[in-house]
Amino acid sequence: MQHQEGHFQGINKTPLYFQCWTAVNPKGLVMVVHGYGEHSGRYQNVVDALVPEGYGVWALDHRGHGRSEGRRCYVNRFTDFLKDLEIFEEKAREAHPELPVHVIGHSMGSLIANHYVxxxxxxxxxxxxxxxxxxxxxxxxxxxxxxxxxxxxxxxxKLSLPSGVDPAFISHDPQVVDAYVNDPLVENKVTARLACEMMWALPGMITAAQRLTVPTMMQIGDEDESFHPDSWDRLFSAIAVDDKVFKKYAGCRHEVYNEIKKELPLADLKDWINRHQQSELHSNIPEPTFG
Incomplete structure (x- = not known):
C-alpha cells in the first residue's frame, strides 16, 4: 500500500488537505467524502477493506475541517463543498486517468456526494x-x-455554536467514541451558516436522488439518530436507478464502518464496489453544473 498526502487549491484558492492510499497496480479509484466536524483520517477501516482489493482510496478534508484551511466548520454556500470536490476529482483522475471511479459519502458527506453525483x-x-x-x-x-x-x-x-450532539451516537465501540472525543482534528461546534446550509441541502436529497443515474447503495445503522428514520425509506424510494440497495444493520449507530459489528458493513461495501467495478463506464467528464 502506498500512502500520499498533500494540499490542493479549492475554490477561492483555499488550501485543502488530501490523502490517498493506493494499491501497487490499482484497478479503480474510490473517493471518500467525509462528514461534518471530522476528517479523512477517520476512514482507515474503509482503506483497509478496499486497498487490498486493488483500489486507490482518495479522501479530502473539507474546507474548515481537519487539516484544510478555512474557518472551522464554516462554508459560505453548500455548493462550495461540491466545487471543491470537483477540483479534487480532477486531481485524482489526472493521477489515474484510465481508472473508473466510485464515490462513498458519509453523513454530511452523503449530502455532498448525492448532490454532486x-x-x-x-x-x-x-x-x-x-x-x-x-x-x-x-x-x-x-x-x-x-x-x-x-x-x-x-x-x-460565522458565529460558532455548540453542536449539542452526544459523541456516543456515532458507535457502540467505546474506543471509537473515545478517539473521536480526543481527536484534535474533530470539531464539536458548528457555525450558524454551515448548519443552515446543511438544512437547505437535506430536503434537496430527494430531488437529487430522483436525478441519479449511478448504481446506489445506502448503508444505515438501525440505531442511527442523525437522520429521521422516516426519511430513509423516502430517500431510497426516490433513487431513480433500478440498481439500488438499502442495507440496514441491526445494533449499529451512525458510523457503521466504525462499529463493533463493522465487519458486515465493510464486507457489503467491498462486495458492492467489486460487483460494479465490472459495469459499463461513461468516461467523459461533463462541465460543472454547480451554482
Missing part, C-alpha cells in the same frame, strides 16, 4: 454509496441548535 450530466461513476444518510434531521440533532442557527445565519454567519 446527481449534478453530473453523464454517468461517470461505477457506483455511489451513501452511509449514515437521510433527508431530514433526526433526534440526535437538537432542534434548538437548528432554530438558533437559522436566526443567526443572516446576521452572524
Amino acid at each position: 446527481a449534478s453530473r450530466r453523464k454517468q461517470n461513476y461505477r457506483s455511489l454509496t451513501l452511509s449514515g444518510t437521510g433527508a431530514a434531521p433526526g433526534p440526535a440533532i437538537p432542534s434548538a441548535v437548528i432554530l438558533l442557527a437559522r436566526l443567526l445565519s443572516a446576521v452572524t454567519p
Whole structure:
C-alpha cells in the first residue's frame, strides 16, 4: 500500500488537505467524502477493506475541517463543498486517468456526494454509496441548535455554536467514541451558516436522488439518530436507478464502518464496489453544473 498526502487549491484558492492510499497496480479509484466536524483520517477501516482489493482510496478534508484551511466548520454556500470536490476529482483522475471511479459519502458527506453525483450530466461513476444518510434531521440533532442557527445565519454567519450532539451516537465501540472525543482534528461546534446550509441541502436529497443515474447503495445503522428514520425509506424510494440497495444493520449507530459489528458493513461495501467495478463506464467528464 502506498500512502500520499498533500494540499490542493479549492475554490477561492483555499488550501485543502488530501490523502490517498493506493494499491501497487490499482484497478479503480474510490473517493471518500467525509462528514461534518471530522476528517479523512477517520476512514482507515474503509482503506483497509478496499486497498487490498486493488483500489486507490482518495479522501479530502473539507474546507474548515481537519487539516484544510478555512474557518472551522464554516462554508459560505453548500455548493462550495461540491466545487471543491470537483477540483479534487480532477486531481485524482489526472493521477489515474484510465481508472473508473466510485464515490462513498458519509453523513454530511452523503449530502455532498448525492448532490454532486446527481449534478453530473453523464454517468461517470461505477457506483455511489451513501452511509449514515437521510433527508431530514433526526433526534440526535437538537432542534434548538437548528432554530438558533437559522436566526443567526443572516446576521452572524460565522458565529460558532455548540453542536449539542452526544459523541456516543456515532458507535457502540467505546474506543471509537473515545478517539473521536480526543481527536484534535474533530470539531464539536458548528457555525450558524454551515448548519443552515446543511438544512437547505437535506430536503434537496430527494430531488437529487430522483436525478441519479449511478448504481446506489445506502448503508444505515438501525440505531442511527442523525437522520429521521422516516426519511430513509423516502430517500431510497426516490433513487431513480433500478440498481439500488438499502442495507440496514441491526445494533449499529451512525458510523457503521466504525462499529463493533463493522465487519458486515465493510464486507457489503467491498462486495458492492467489486460487483460494479465490472459495469459499463461513461468516461467523459461533463462541465460543472454547480451554482
